[in-house]
Amino acid sequence: MFENILFFLSAALCIIGAAGVVFSKNLMHACVLLLASLFGIAGLYAVIGADFLAAAQLVIYAGGVVILMLFAVMLTGGSSDNSNKFGIEKIPAMGSTKTYVIAGFSVLVISFTVLKLMANFMKSYTKGELPAFSSTVEKIGTLLVTDHVLAFEISSILLLGALVGAAVIARPRKG
């Protein structure tokens, strides 16, 4: 029961936040709504028992990436105002009936095909009850330094390179 409530709240937060990122006109609001969507994803991780993943999602995204995005928005002075009320820039094909007719037919055909392909697949993998919760932190730590140690080390080198590269790219240059 509690899991169902958490699942519905997280899914609603996630989808509403993603729709807000698409439709909001102000870039600052879009960043904050992305934060809501990422909180929803962390809740979805918690529902399926991935506790370490939910904590990492909260720490890295809410504490790091979204704050970085907000800093970049403020340093570059916000967005220019040449979009319509959905936050979507006007292009010449928007507003003509032909565009909407073609898009409607494309959506019908693609969704029918995708649902037809995925119906059997989805039916065959539904399980009713979730097993009991067990902490995953210890197992993830063990796997990370035994089976996946090469990827672990490569990601550390990648992070170092990204940090040095970001500092080199963003430094002010003379002349």
Added chain:
Amino acid sequence: MISLSSYLFISFTLFIAGIAVMIARKNIIAMMLGIELILNSAALNFAAYTRFINNNLEGHLMSLFIIVIAAAEAAVGLAIVIRFFQIKETIHIDDAAQLQS
């Protein structure tokens, strides 16, 4: 109710939202928000599959590496955006048409 198909539906919605943001917005930072949504939908798919199909932890590790790569990508991308703003005084994507200023 908590099943694989509902997780796949949420992930699909996030992916479509990310693609729509990347197509419709012309602001570079807004396009990076779309990239974050797409990466998160992929990570959610990995976690859901590893939970509902074989129940080992390989998918969790893959989601962790996706989070690491997304953080690195955000750092370098925002550094490029700030440098581009220092040179061109704008962050409209159509103004980024040449490699050397």
